[in-house]
Structure formats: structure tokens, C-alpha cells
Amino acid sequence: xxxxxxxxxxxxxxxxxxxxxxxxxxxxxxxxxxxxxxxxxxxxxxxxxxxxxxxxxxxxxxxxxxxxxxxxxxxxxxxxxxxxxxxxxxxxxxxxxxxxxxxxxxxxxxxxxxxxxxxxxxxxxxxxxxxxxxxxxxxxxxxxxxxxxxxxxxxxxxxxxxxxxxxxxxxxxxxxxxxxxxxxxxxxxxxxxxxxxxxxxxxxxxxxxxxxxxxxxxxxxxxxxxxxxxxxxxxxxxxxxxxxxxxxxxxxxxxxxxxxxxxxxxxxxxxxxxxxxxxxxxxxxxxxxxxxxxxxxxxxxxxxxxxxxxxxxxxxxxxxxxxxxxxxxxxxxxxxxxxxxxxxxxxxxxxxxxxxxxxxxxxxxxxxxxxxxxxxxxxxxxxxxxxxxxxxxxxxxxxxxx
Numbered sequence: 001x002x003x004x005x006x007x008x009x010x011x012x013x014x015x016x017x018x019x020x021x022x023x024x025x026x027x028x029x030x031x032x033x034x035x036x037x038x039x040x041x042x043x044x045x046x047x048x049x050x051x052x053x054x055x056x057x058x059x060x061x062x063x064x065x066x067x068x069x070x071x072x073x074x075x076x077x078x079x080x081x082x083x084x085x086x087x088x089x090x091x092x093x094x095x096x097x098x099x100x101x102x103x104x105x106x107x108x109x110x111x112x113x114x115x116x117x118x119x120x121x122x123x124x125x126x127x128x129x130x131x132x133x134x135x136x137x138x139x140x141x142x143x144x145x146x147x148x149x150x151x152x153x154x155x156x157x158x159x160x161x162x163x164x165x166x167x168x169x170x171x172x173x174x175x176x177x178x179x180x181x182x183x184x185x186x187x188x189x190x191x192x193x194x195x196x197x198x199x200x201x202x203x204x205x206x207x208x209x210x211x212x213x214x215x216x217x218x219x220x221x222x223x224x225x226x227x228x229x230x231x232x233x234x235x236x237x238x239x240x241x242x243x244x245x246x247x248x249x250x251x252x253x254x255x256x257x258x259x260x261x262x263x264x265x266x267x268x269x270x271x272x273x274x275x276x277x278x279x280x281x282x283x284x285x286x287x288x289x290x291x292x293x294x295x296x297x298x299x300x301x302x303x304x305x306x307x308x309x310x311x312x313x314x315x316x317x318x319x320x321x322x323x324x325x326x327x328x329x330x331x332x333x334x335x336x337x338x339x340x341x342x343x344x345x346x347x348x349x350x351x352x353x354x355x356x357x358x359x360x361x362x363x364x365x366x367x368x369x370x371x372x373x374x375x376x377x378x379x380x381x382x383x384x385x386x387x388x389x390x391x392x393x394x395x396x397x398x399x400x401x402x
Contacts, residue, residue, distance in 0.1 A: 005048060006052065007049040008062055014068060014072060020076065030362075031080070032365040035207050037208050042083070046118060053068070053069065059107065070308040077249065077250040079253075079257065081369040085206060086210060089156060090157070094109070099237070100227050100229075118163070119163045120158045123155075123166075132399070136150025137170075137171045138168045145220060146222075147218050152213065152214040155197070155213065158211075168184060185229045188219060193220070194216060195216060195219055200213050205373065237398070239400060244331070245307055245334075247334060247377075251374060254345060255344045256344075258367070261363055262348035269351070293347055300337040307329040307330045327396045327402040335379045341373075345367035
């Protein structure tokens with residue numbers, strides 16, 4: 001892996017992201033249509049220095065705020081939502097290190113991130129009653145260390161990772177009284193013996209996000225590769241909000257990308273004969289629909305910025321109240337971005353007419369990406385938490401998805 005550029009400021013981070021987006025966008029439709037995984041683009045992302053922008057300043061990073069990181073993701077997703085999702089977990093697990101890692105772990109892994117190393121998740125499992133249930137286990141190894149066994153799915157970016165971050169139950173001891181077993185994160189090498197990553201993701205959307213299966217069979221894990229996970233939620237924090245705001249940024253990017261595609265297809269569309277217009281862009285009903293879509297997308301973008309600013313503010317003055325407010329604002333932004341992405345990606349065909357449905361244009365990727373990514377965690381539950389907060393002041397739960 002070539003040495004990565006080191007980004008020094010928030011302004012540079014946004015500038016680099018926008019330049020990469022402009023480079024990645026033109027071939028995004030072809031990559032999706034051919035399901036061609038973006039190996040070259042991911043390597044370029046590493047070399048750009050973007051993967052190290054949240055590293056704290058005392059470890060050599062730019063330590064950019066959530067508002068800046070959110071804009072980075074929105075810009076990338078406007079061009080290619082699959083590609084934008086690949087580094088999502090990378091930043092989430094750097095945040096976990098910031099909160100729970102030892103000094104030695106932070107120094108080691110932050111240096112890797114600044115060098116362009118990619119961290120990917122191995123969290124969700126297909127089994128279990130809910131997504132919160134994990135069967136993957138870390139068991140004490142005779143003589144010291146641990147053995148890791150299990151199977152993970154939806155492991156976005158794992159095919160491109162240098163390190164996999166595996167969520168697992170800590171075995172070998174009694175569970176805490178009256179509570180679920182404690183969990184930890186294992187930061188392991190992608191190439192460690194016993195690790196298999198399969199390219200078996202077959203979703204209708206986010207087709208090139210490399211979200212396949214990770215199988216773990218007797219993987220040796222040392223103590224210094226283990227970071228507590230459950231403890232992240234023992235008190236008020238912004239871990240979940242930071243993760244969710246990046247998902248919202250991806251959805252807002254999908255919405256803006258779909259609307260930009262709609263503008264392009266309107267330029268090639270014919271006006272409806274009853275409109276009396278010379279061009280489709282002069283059709284008053286299309287003008288009305290376009291205006292409605294712009295309002296919806298801008299609204300989602302504004303709520304995204306508001307929530308990101310709220311998370312940054314909460315991290316400067318962290319209390320139970322500021323953390324709850326940041327989570328509620330993030331939930332609002334996520335619901336709005338979900339809705340905007342689904343509406344804009346569907347309505348672009350209304351604006352473009354029958355010609356826009358041609359398979360050769362592959363405009364369906366915007367809707368397929370939106371429909372797939374917005375399933376990540378249910379918006380309906382976010383609405384519930386927002387409503388409870390409004391009516392009774394009930395703070396949202398601490399579980400990483402708010």
C-alpha cells in the first residue's frame with residue numbers, strides 16, 4: 001500500500017472529497033450495471049488521505065468535526081452511493097477506538113488509518129432473533145489470548161479491508177447479573193489465518209459496496225486487539241449518532257444525485273402534447289414537480305447539517321441532555337433523508353418520461369440504492385423515538401442506531 005497523503009484541515013477534507021466525487025461519478029452507473037467492484041477507486045480513496053481525517057490531532061490527524069465528515073460522505077454518495085458506504089464502518093470503528101481503546105491501540109491503529117489502511121465491519125449476522133443477537137464468540141485461548149469463531153453478513157467493504165473489526169460475545173466467564181453478555185470488538189488482519197471473506201452480496205442496490213459474508217474459524221486474537229464494545233453505551237454519548245448521521249448523509253447524497261440525474265433527463269425529454277410547451281423543461285406540471293423535489297432534498301440537506309452541528313456541540317459539552325438532543329436531531333435527519341432519497345429516485349422517471357426507463361441509462365440504480373440503503377435500520381422506529389421525545393421528553397435508547 002502506497003503512503004497516503006495527510007489532510008491537514010476541514011476545508012481540505014471537503015475539497016478532496018468533492019474532487020474524488022467528480023472523478024468517481026461518471027463511471028458509477030457502469031460499475032453498478034456490470035457489478036464491477038471499485039478496487040481502483042477504493043485505492044484512490046486510501047491514497048487521498050480521507051480515511052485519516054478524524055484521527056485526533058495529537059496522533060497526527062486533522063480531527064475534523066462531524067459536520068465536515070458528514071459533508072464528505074454526502075458528496076461521495078451524490079456521485080456513487082455504493083462507494084460512499086464502503087468507508088462508513090471505517091470511521092465508526094476509529095470512533096470506537098477514540099472512546100474505548102488503550103493508548104497503545106490508539107497510537108497503532110490511528111497510524112494505520114493515516115497511512116491509508118482500511119477498516120471494515122463484521123457485525124451483523126443472519127441468525128439470531130434480532131440484529132442485536134450475536135453468536136460469534138471470543139473464547140480464552142490456553143496460554144493466553146483468544147480464539148474467534150463465527151459468521152458475519154452485510155460486511156460492507158470487507159473485501160477491500162486491511163483490518164476487519166468483528167463484534168463478538170466475550171465467552172469464558174459468567175454473564176453480568178440480569179443483563180446480556182458483554183461484547184467486544186476484535187481488530188484483526190483481513191488476511192489472518194481462519195478468516196474467509198466471500199463476494200456473495202446480491203442486493204438489488206448498493207451492488208458494489210462489497211457487503212459479503214465473513215467466516216471466522218479459530219482465528220487467533222491477542223489481548224491488544226480487543227476493544228470493549230458494550231461499555232460504549234454505559235453512559236451518555238454520541239457514538240450511535242455519529243454512525244447514523246453518516247448513513248443519513250449517504251441517503252441525502254442519493255437524493256441529490258437522483259435529482260441531478262432528473263435534470264439531465266428532462267433536457268432530453270419531450271414535452272407532453274397537452275402542455276403547449278416547446279420543451280419538457282417548460283411544461284408547468286414538470287416545473288411544479290421539480291420544485292417539490294428540490295424542496296424535499298434541500299430540506300433533508302438542511303436537517304443533515306443541523307444534526308451534524310448538534311453532534312459536534314454535544315461532544316464539546318457532553319451531558320445526558322445534549323447527547324439525547326443530538327440523537328433526536330440525527331433521527332429526524334435520517335428519516336428526512338430516507339424519504340427524500342426514495343422520492344427523488346422514483347420521481348426522476350416522472351420527469352424523464354418513458355425514455356428514462358431505458359436499461360442502457362441505468363437510472364434505476366438511484367432508486368435501487370435508495371431502497372436498499374434505507375432498509376439499513378427502520379425509519380419507523382426513529383419516528384417513534386422522536387415522537388416520545390416531543391410528547392414526554394423520553395430520551396432515546398443507547399444502542400448505536402440513534
